[in-house]
Amino acid sequence: NAGVTQTPKFQVLKTGQSMTLQCAQDMNHNSMYWYRQDPGMGLRLIYYSASEGTTDKGEVPNGYNVSRLNKREFSLRLESAAPSQTSVYFCASKGRQGNQPQHFGDGTRLSIL
């Protein structure tokens, strides 16, 4: 009963390093999302994928790229990490019907020095 699985759980990077955050869901959901959560800012959408093969920008896409590798997997890449990208990153997925909730992974805590 895994749901949404994110790896890694923790990571420390140096400024300028690159990294890919992985997300996989086993609920056969069409839509997947990447959020970041910062103190006092709530959850902000970075990118989302409405279906396999499509991706769209969310509220704060700058500095990130995404890949919807297949229906199960949606990765988030930081090409050149910056201290402003220190955050907790959450992946979520949602079924096809409109009024269904998003289901979240447990997050990746990323620190950039």
Add this chain to the structure above:
Amino acid sequence: DQQVKQNSPSLSVQEGRISILNCDYTNSMFDYFLWYKKYPAEGPTFLISISSIKDKNEDGRFTVFLNKSAKHLSLHIVPSQPGDSAVYFCAASPNAGNNRKLIWGLGTSLAVNP
């Protein structure tokens, strides 16, 4: 500009009493509202939702009330239990077909004291 506002950052309630968490929104296009609960080091967990065609939805100890004219919703937890201590997020979505994007409030931290 916060479209979804949770004006109380924290709330403390005695076990067995009612917890009332409030949420206000500004966008009249929102037609679907959700509450999520979040424990430390975990992802948000869906709690309950309500469509704008309803004014109340109940699930066990949890009830959400929607007042569209006031652009206000509230989550009632009765009776409150210590395990309910968590951060509660209100989220809202405009009518966007099958791929709804959510707009989130900043959360209210609920402490239920034994």
